[in-house]
Amino acid sequence: MDVSGTASSETAKQVAGGAEPAAATRARGRRQGYATGDARRARILNIALQEFGENGYRGTSLARIAERAELTQAGLLHHFRSKQELLTAVLDLRDSMDAERLDLSNLPDGGEPALRALVALVEHNARKPGIVQLFTVLTGEAVTTDHPAHAWARERYRLLSTSITTALRHGTESGELRADLDPEACGRQVIAMMDGLQLQWLLDPEQMDMAAVFRTYIEGLLGQIRA
Known part of the structure; x- marks a missing residue:
């Protein structure tokens, strides 16, 4: 029995029938992961913008931002490595909002x-x-x-x-x-x-x-x- 030939034939049938190749599945997963990460990052930025505006830089805590974003503090630091980096990103966001106008x-x-x-x-x-x-x-x-x-x-x-x-x-x-x-x-x-x-x-x-x-x-x- 030609096992390789049979396998190749089955793979071809799967592709022809609409089955997604493994590489495409992985690529789609990465895209979904990036989209989720971008959405989470945007949520953190919008919450941080509110917190910095209400409490100033020194009065704002990463723990509070993480809590509002429904993340652990470690999860927040995965996106922004420090409070100062988060502030820089918030200021960039504010400047981009101004530039649109x-x-x-x-x-x-x-x-x-x-x-x-x-x-x-x-x-x-x-x-x-x-x-x-x-x-x-x-x-x-x-x-x-x-x-x-x-x-x-x-x-x-x-x-x-x-x-x-x-x-x-x-x-x-x-x-x-x-x-x-x-x-x-x-x-x-x-x-x-x-x-x-x-x-x-x-x-x-x-x-x-x-x-x-x-x-x-x-x-x-x-x-x-x-x-």
């Missing part, structure tokens, strides 16, 4: 377009209190140089200040804005207004329309700085 490193050119883009961003943020709270809490903590988010916060402010300053400077050079405008000082005032309004809004959202106040401020500023 507005690239802060590349504001629209010209003073008025850039300032109106910031108005639109504040209007968007008013619908995302958790993201605003995360930013406000972490940047408040990050003023100390030993905080893991210190470099991120400093670089973010530098980036935003440079982008606004550049847009306003182009506005003065094109004749759109007054020639005697100090673009850097004006840009920093705009950032200070955004941050101050965010803080007041988080403390008492029922008594303040952050987007409306900022929109009114920008309209008044444009009336002062247009050429």
Whole structure:
């Protein structure tokens, strides 16, 4: 009896009949495993975003995040090797959310377009209190140089200040804005207004329309700085 021939014939029948080869089964299992891992990682990140926003970095525990994610702490550390690595991933997630709405490193050119883009961003943020709270809490903590988010916060402010300053400077050079405008000082005032309004809004959202106040401020500023 030709056993090998019979086996080959049976295998061919299985393949022809729809049986899945072992290699394909393993590949499918890996894909399902990756999808499960990605979903678990996304769940951890969203929970961590809430925890960091509510309790700050120092007040947040990995044990609490793991509990909410229905994982052991060892299971959480399989995805993020440390609390600092998890914070970095959360900040990256927050930045990607911002970038979907507005690239802060590349504001629209010209003073008025850039300032109106910031108005639109504040209007968007008013619908995302958790993201605003995360930013406000972490940047408040990050003023100390030993905080893991210190470099991120400093670089973010530098980036935003440079982008606004550049847009306003182009506005003065094109004749759109007054020639005697100090673009850097004006840009920093705009950032200070955004941050101050965010803080007041988080403390008492029922008594303040952050987007409306900022929109009114920008309209008044444009009336002062247009050429």
